[in-house]
Amino acid sequence: GNSVTQMEGPVTLSEEAFLTINCTYTATGYPSLFWYVQYPGEGLQLLLKATKADDKGSNKGFEATYRKETTSFHLEKGSVQVSDSAVYFCALSDLSTGNQFYFGTGTSLTVIP
């Protein structure tokens, strides 16, 4: 079946530190991979996505590369800001199974000044 496993948090970093949040997946088909971000009290917002192997998604300084050989989609940012404090969710979707999204449990990030 389909599933996502992501690094447990919480993660606390100082401003301008390098961020990595690990995400690995299991899929029966050829999924698309996503990172969503959730700010306190809000719904999920799409951060970036990649639809096939070796694609790199990027947005707002965040990047993630679809690695089929390691079934991974790790999220990275070179220099985090206080405003990046949020919960980050890795997700996959496989249109062949009806576009149901499978989410990881989320990683809470706190950036301190």
Added chain:
Amino acid sequence: ETGVTQSPTHLIKTRGQQVTLRCSSQSGHNTVSWYQQALGQGPQFIFQYYREEENGRGNFPPRFSGLQFPNYSSELNVNALELDDSALYLCASSSPDRGSGNTIYFGEGSWLTVV
């Protein structure tokens, strides 16, 4: 901004009662899906509606039901509420046949507390 709107934003119900949550999809999106997000967890797929028909369902009991209307808005109904139904209920819309891929866009959610 996603354009997906949900109502109500917060509500409190008593165990055994019934609740209806509403969602308006983003303009031009014909597919709506519902997710349950328990505290500290990732969203779990409840079901999806495409052109007014349910076309996918997660591991939720039949007391979770839904509707989609001709304007693509949707309702989630939960009967016989249980304490464990307390969660954030998220609606997401998409339009897979419009070349936007399979990205889904979420609303702000409805917080349901069952007491």
